[in-house]
Amino acid sequence: MIHDTKKDERASVFDAIYEANIGSYLGVPVYLKNGKMFGTVCAIDPEPYAFSKEEIETMEKLSSILSVLLENATKSSYNTVDDKLMRLEKLALLGQLSAGLAHELRNPMQSVKGFVQFLFEDQTENRFRDIVLTEIDRMDHLIHDFLLVTQPTAPKRGYYDINEIVFETVELIQTEATLHNVELSISVDCDQFDVHVDRAQIKQVMINILKNAIEAVGENGQVTIDVRTLNDKEVTIEIEDNGAGIPIAILGRLGEPFFSTKEGGTGLGLSISKRIIQEHKGSISFENKKSGTKVTISLLK
Template sequence: MIHDTKKDARASVFDAIYEANIGSYLGMPVYLSNGKLFGTVCAIDPNPYAFTKQEIETIRRLSSVVSVIIENATKSSYDEFDDKLIRLEKLSLLGQLSAGLAHELRNPMQSVRGFVQFLFEDQKENQFRDIVISEMDRMNQLVNDFLMATQPSAPKRENSNLNDIVNETVEFMRNEATLHNVDITLSLESTMLYVDVDKSQIKQVMINLVKNAIEAAGDEGGKVMIYVKIRNEKEAVIEVVDNGAGIPLSIIGRIGEPFFSTKEEGTGLGLSISQRIIQEHKGAMRLENLESGTRVTVSLPLM
């Protein structure tokens, strides 16, 4: 007895269609730009139905739209990967540069600073001496920032009340807020929020965030609100909110990238350092635009 395998295959296909209760089927292939078949867009009716030309054209257009969406989604993922790779390369280059700078510049800078102080030690007030010393200190801090951004020291953790760290930072920054005519407020959800952190590093992060918020808030009617909360009984959350102009959408993805800054004299290292510190503490940092201003959210695991 001879079996017709093609006939048997067709019969099994029809059986599957009947079992799925498909009376009418209209399918349109979805092709990618390289010609590869990704899948199909289909319309199914349980009853026998003759699809109209308009419906067929609608499915055809829909398949084209799906193809474009898939292409863009794939391209976005590749772009995101390339962006992360570029950032890693920049950090690697920055690490080599900072290590050399630290060695070659620190000693000469300290020597120059010492000689300047020695030459003018008899003068209680000297504008030029103060300018030179201030600029030398700024250069030294820049070298330290390079090192911190690329080779952050391991956190020296201890059981700390996060509220105390934030409160100390706010009090430290009040004078600067006053100089900018910015009102700064602090809201604590709980009196005790214990976290296992390096206090000095977390305080450095808070100083960077509050300073950025004060500068973003402007000089007239500026406001900076800081909230410390508990989320899911597992995380402590710090929110720093300002009522400034916000971050342009065209550059928001680059915020935190080393050497990228919207400030004329900025190095772009402040947020980069802050992100690295929070990552070392197993936390996360997120920036987002509000209707009026910006919110930076930092989360840290509770003890």
């Protein structure tokens, strides 16, 4: 006796339809651009019903729309992945380049610096000597920033009061704020809140953000620093200025290496800051306010 398996499959399908109380069914396949079927878009009625020509055409149009949406969603996903891979490749290549340049440039720079100091050692004041030494130091600092972006060091953590870190950092930046007639104000909502951080690195982040804020507000501007405890495990540092704000179109690119809105800027300051906060398992965000920009740094105990 020959057993018809296909007949059994058809019977089980019909049984499932009856159990689901399906009186009428219209299914239109959804195809992707490569010809593969993604699935079907279905219309079901518990009562027996003959679908009209217009209803069938509507379902076919809906199938076409879904096909386009799925194709665009897939493209967007692939583009995002490709973009991230390109950035990683860029940083890896830059890491090799910066390590080599740091070694090849720093040695002759130190030699030049030494010769300049020797040539003018008898002169207490010399404008050209000071310019040369300042530019050499600036080049060395830029090389240092390249290395931080491409080959960051692991945080050397300890438990420190975040209020002390904030007040010490503001004290360091106060001179620059005074030169620009910028008013700095600090507000804290607790006497002490210890965080597990690299003290020097968090100061560096705050200096980078505060310098940007001071430059953004210009003469007679205002910058506020608010330290807020969200709970017994998390604290935020909000740095807000009353400058012109950041164009919405570029908000998402802040912190990207070599992207800067400042003339002659490298974008490395924010990139370093973002990486430091990520290494601390915290977060940093940027947003436009009614007047100016607010940067929020979140840190954990």
